[in-house]
Amino acid sequence: xxxxxxxxAKQIKSHPALIPLFIFISGGATMSVLALTRxxxxxxxxxxxxxxxxxxxxxxxxxxxxxxxxxxxxxxxLKKDRPDF
Amino acid sequence: MSDAVQEKIKNYRTAPFxxxxxxxxxxxxxxxxxxxxxxxxxxxxxxxxxxxPCDWYRRVYKSLCPISWVQKWDDQIEAGSFPGKI
Numbered sequence: 001x002x003x004x005x006x007x008x009a010k011q012i013k014s015h016p017a018l019i020p021l022f023i024f025i026s027g028g029a030t031m032s033v034l035a036l037t038r039x040x041x042x043x044x045x046x047x048x049x050x051x052x053x054x055x056x057x058x059x060x061x062x063x064x065x066x067x068x069x070x071x072x073x074x075x076x077x078l079k080k081d082r083p084d085f
Numbered sequence: 086m087s088d089a090v091q092e093k094i095k096n097y098r099t100a101p102f103x104x105x106x107x108x109x110x111x112x113x114x115x116x117x118x119x120x121x122x123x124x125x126x127x128x129x130x131x132x133x134x135x136x137x138p139c140d141w142y143r144r145v146y147k148s149l150c151p152i153s154w155v156q157k158w159d160d161q162i163e164a165g166s167f168p169g170k171i
Contacts, residue, residue: 044105045113054170057105057113067107081101083090083138085125 042066090138097141100148111149116169118146119158123171 012019040046044057044066053059060066063078106114125139146155161167 055117057117060105062104064104065107066104070107073102073107075104078102078104081093082121083125083141085121085128085138 087138090141094137094140094144097144100145115146115150115154118142119150119155120169120171122146123162127171 008022012022044060047053047056062080063075065075100114100118103114105117119142122139122142125142126136129136129139158167158169162171
């Protein structure tokens with residue numbers, strides 16, 4: 001792995017115009033990994049433990065927001081509206 | 086049945102927004118309410134209570150689910166081959 005960064009450092013020194021390219025590529029790669037991790041860990045449709053957590057979407061609060069950007073939806077006003085049983 | 090629940094069922098118009106299913110795909114919403122209706126019936130009749138509150142779930146799944154799905158699941162429940170956990 002150190003040889004990888006050595007190669008990259010040499011390329012940047014010889015072609016400094018490539019620096020924005022590296023920034024954007026590493027930014028994009030980081031965002032993809034973060035999005036995948038968030039989906040794996042936080043998505044209520046994902047269940048890693050079938051025995052203890054078979055329906056993870058039922059563990060959500062009635063005003064909990066999973067979407068990163070919710071248009072036209074005021075989550076703070078939501079209340080629980082289903083009967084208990 | 087508590088008055089609040091009775092009031093809600095009387096004023097029912099359509100399925101309310103469910104934070105568990107915020108996206109366009111409402112399949113799981115439909116199936117979950119169908120399951121909850123049958124689970125509610127099972128739990129309340131086992132406790133010998135009035136199963137009228139379960140009517141909320143019945144109204145919601147009738148609003149959301151395609152009729153063919155409901156018929157298929159009803160037939161499966163009668164035949165004992167329903168895949169969901171009730």
